[in-house]
Amino acid sequence: MEVVVISRDTIKPSLPTPPNLRLVKLSFLDQLNLRIFNPFIYFYTSDSSFNFARLKKSLSDILTGFYPLAGRLKDDLFVDCNDNGVDFFQAQVNCKLSRLIERPDYVEINKLLPYPEKDDCGDKLLAIQVNIFECNGIAIGLWLSHTVFDALSMFTFVNNWAAKARDPDSNLIVYPKFDLANLFPPRDMPGYKVVSLTAEEQKVYVAKGFVFSANAVAALKAMYAANHSHLHPPPSRVESVSAFIWSRFMVATQGDKARQVGKSYRVVQAVNLRPRVSPPLPETCLGNLSRFAMTVPSMEGTAEDGFGLITQMREAMKKIDGDYVKELQEGNQTQKQIS
Structure with missing residues (x-):
């Protein structure tokens, strides 16, 4: 399976983040986390109504409420909500989506993610790649930093982005607060070293899937x-x-x-x-x-x-x-x- 990135954009929040929200401290629980990126891929069958421009516009709008994701991690202490934006790639896949679903290959599936080797993520918190298959099926791959979000937080972001893409005026959208450090204040932990696995170290792990109907x-x-x-x-x-x-x-x-x-x-x-x-x-x-x-x-x-x-x-x-x-x-x- 060949995946070719045909466009690279940076999506920034549609409104600037207010100065009083510029810095988001990491909480105590954030401090304990591995410095890794969690991968998520959402698959969609062929849909002639897919609007690439609307997807990007809705992402820009939803980032206004999820502003830390458009910022950068600094010194493992806080997020600088500087509105530098989210990397957003469009890629073309030279096969049908059904082939990947019927015979999944977890090495090839990584190609649907931005920065498959993860080395280029740097201090970014979110990167997105939209993959278009020959059948017009779609796979949206996301890397999200586990430093700032757990899995439920990720689903909350994606669900709100989807609601915004379907209806810009949706009343289902709930913008969160990023004040977890008030509940779990960051702490000085002498001798505790945050573990950050390199791309080479992560290759040691083998992924296998089990499908239950x-x-x-x-x-x-x-x-x-x-x-x-x-x-x-x-x-x-x-x-x-x-x-x-x-x-x-x-x-x-x-x-x-x-x-x-x-x-x-x-x-x-x-x-x-x-x-x-x-x-x-x-x-x-x-x-x-x-x-x-x-x-x-x-x-x-x-x-x-x-x-x-x-x-x-x-x-x-x-x-x-x-x-x-x-x-x-x-x-x-x-x-x-x-x-």
Whole structure:
């Protein structure tokens, strides 16, 4: 698959950022994050109504409310909201979208992202590439800095951009505030070094995809609900699929007991802190507002009950409660989060 960038633009906010909003401090939670970029790609089938100019105009308009994304990260301490803009590329792909969807190749998929090697992102916070396939299908690839946004923040931005693109006067758009540093003030952490993986180091990781149809997920939910009748609420989609994948891993590795001696495995689940803050924060509160629940799963049980993973993960997630968040705000959870 060949992807050729045919235009390069810089999209700036349609209105200048006021001087009093020029600097956005990183919060304590931002300080703890890896200096990495999260990739997102949205695929769309052929649509003759696609308007490239409107997409760029709506991005310029929505950046007025999401102004840090058009700024630059400075010294790992704050974002300079200088309206320097977002890199916006248009690319042509020499195949049909169906070919990529039916036979995904995760090395080739990276070509749909701006700066596939990630080395050129620099101090930027967001970059976008719109890819047009031979069939007129579209893939919008985004790199977003994890330094300032978690996944939910990213979805909030994309959903608002989509609403603005559909209707410039939409009343569904909710502009957020960027004051997370007031809730989680930045801290001096002697000896703590922010990890920033180079492009070469990131190539060590291998990505594989598992596709579960809606019917398959429903069947898994029904199976685990039947085997966990004591749980209320019953297992969710995420819990059911996670338990299934863990059970397959256990079945595949338990036979070789000699190789498993002295080994332990950890299962990690991201937890949204917004509803756990007192008082709860709205989902439109943007920044890094997530932590991780971690458990060392038991090797007991059966594949049918997911080796007890669902119960163990729920117990781990219960520990991330209001008291936990309060300690985090006071800086008392630092070691637990970075160890």
